[in-house]
Amino acid sequence: MTGTVIEERPGDLIPAIVRAEVTNGLAEYSLAKIEQWFATGRFRAPEDLDLGQGQMRRTLVAAIDATIDFGAPEQAQRYLNVVERFLDQLEDTAASTTHPWASDTRRKILRELARIDITPDIRGRLLLPSRFTSSRTLANAPDESGIRLAITMLERSDAAPEERIGSAKELIEATVKFALDELGEAYGPAEDLGALAKRLHARLKVDPAGVAPTAKGAETIVRVLGGLWSIPVGIAELRNAGYGTGHGRATRISGIKPRHAELAARSAVAYATFILETLRDPDAPWR
Secondary structure (H helix, E strand, O other), X not given: OOOOOOOOOOOOOOOHHHHHHHHHHHOOOOHHHHHHHHHHOOOOOOOOOOOOOOOHHHHHHHHHHHHOOOOOHHHHHHHHHHHHHHHHHHHHHHHHOOOHHHHHHHHHHHHHHHOOOOOOOOOOOOOOOHHHOOOOOOOOOOOHHHHHHHHHHHHOOOOOHHHHHHHHHHHHHHHHHHHHHHOOOOOOOOOOHHHHHHHXXXXXXXXXXXXXXXXXXXXXXXXXXXXXXHHHHHHHHHHHHHHOOXXXXXXXXXXXXXXXXXXXXXXXXXXXXXXXXXXXXXXXXXX
16 A cells, blocks of 8 residues: 555554555545545544645545544444445445456455454444453443444344343443533432433433423423433333343343334434533533
8 A cells, every 4th residue: 555554553443454455445436435434434534634646545544544543442333334334335336337446345355354353244234343342331430432332332233122222221321420420410329310310401401390481492392301301211111120131130021022122222322312412512501
């Protein structure tokens, strides 16, 4: 790969050789397309990047690559999401044109990924091996990177319904505790999740009780915010009733279908994302 260097750092979860093969393939597409792919993973080039006059596409990819912390599971997974979409493009390019390099590049990327035990699942998705993600206990030591990784993993999980519901509850609990920590709010280790969420919502000013009755659309806002609070309460009750893993039961109650687990998972993802974005929004009412 002439003119660019993909650096490997200690602890990288995605080796440099994988990223080099991805760079080789990306360099065949336009600058705009490269930026578009990386944007799907929330990655972008440094604002002051000078692409120079030669090998601009390789320079762009290498510059974005250098901004990614490949030792962080959450960022490594987002990079894999980008690679996923790129592999789809390579497959389309190979099928619809006479460019043999597309199928060859795709084969090389998949080969190098397989060396680190990453292979596409039945839907073509690329997921970090569990050894990189299962060591995190969100409820005990929540952090934003771990929460965002859990959001991604839950969105893409094909686990049994009970496991997805258990993961949904764990994600919500981690998010609530992380947000309270960030706000300097103390809480006990055995406090009820519903009570914690209610206190968090009041602190973030997303509590129905805090909506002025004279505000435009007050009734609608109150209903929506009431629904927000019902997510952690409902999923916690569902898990505690035995429909999800993680509550000490040897067996699970039958009756939960994949569609129920999908609803729980999507609700948890929406809730966690909303809380994180509210926490980080410089113009949020709580500030």
